[in-house]
Amino acid sequence: MFYDKSNQPGGFGTVEIIIVSALVITMTLAVSAALVSVIRLGTSSSNQMQAFLRIDESAEALQIMRDTSWSSSIGAATIGTTYYLERLSNSYALSSTQPTSEDYYTEVVFEEVRRDMDGVLDDNGDVDSDSLRAVVSVYRTADAKFLTDGEFLIHNVYEN
Template identity: 30%
Template sequence: MFNKIYNQKGSMLMEVVIASAILLFIVLGVLGSFGITIRTSLSNTKLLQSSFLLEEGAEVLRHMRDDSWSKISNLVPSTTYAFMKTDSDWSIFEGKEYIDGFERIFLVEQVSRDGSSDISESGTIDSNTIRATINVSWYENNATTTKSLSLYLTNIF
């Protein structure tokens, strides 16, 4: 009745095209995964570096407090300060500090105490305690990221 004619020309070419497409999707998926891994790794590196800079700032303030309370007690509240490493010690100056793509500043605030000697929003100003806030900022992925560390320093010596 009907004669069926099967034309097998080009079937091998179709198999090669389909196999190539599958292989291309696999390769693109693997490369995309590597890209995400590298981006995440670099982001974690920045976060780790910022943590070290915050901790270093806190250690510098503690060192200065231990050396002489007047080095930090005479700082003006709400003024932007930064650290400067000299040959043998640290010093403080007004302004911002730039370290390998990071900006580090710190601010000091007066601390008030209530009648029970607890820290409070209002009350008597405690001249032997200050609150320092260290900020580290960096620019990444079209945005600025800022991490902060706050600590209380007291005149213990």
């Protein structure tokens, strides 16, 4: 009598090992891809949040500069020239040199404001010497990537 090996339960075969290995590798790659996507999304959201905060800070900084002295800060700016907003120890300033010491930088370009005879904004109206439109753009310093921009009007309300 001969022993029949085909009737006995056996261990894992080569095919089963290959299938399990393929499943484990596929699952690992899928989880890794998902984690990379989550990290990218988080980084992108962080950059956008920083940019929005910079836009808000810029509006406040320009108002502080206006309140301190329109004629020596905002009023002295050249229309169409790119300026960089710099934080000083207890104030803000406009500079023609791009700062490199921070993760983000803010560009400010001033444009003329024109009004009609009723004081309503009108591209064909007369230049309002006591108002400027500030176009503010935020960039990431590492790669100069544009993140967001905003614009607002600045008025010389104190006539200073």
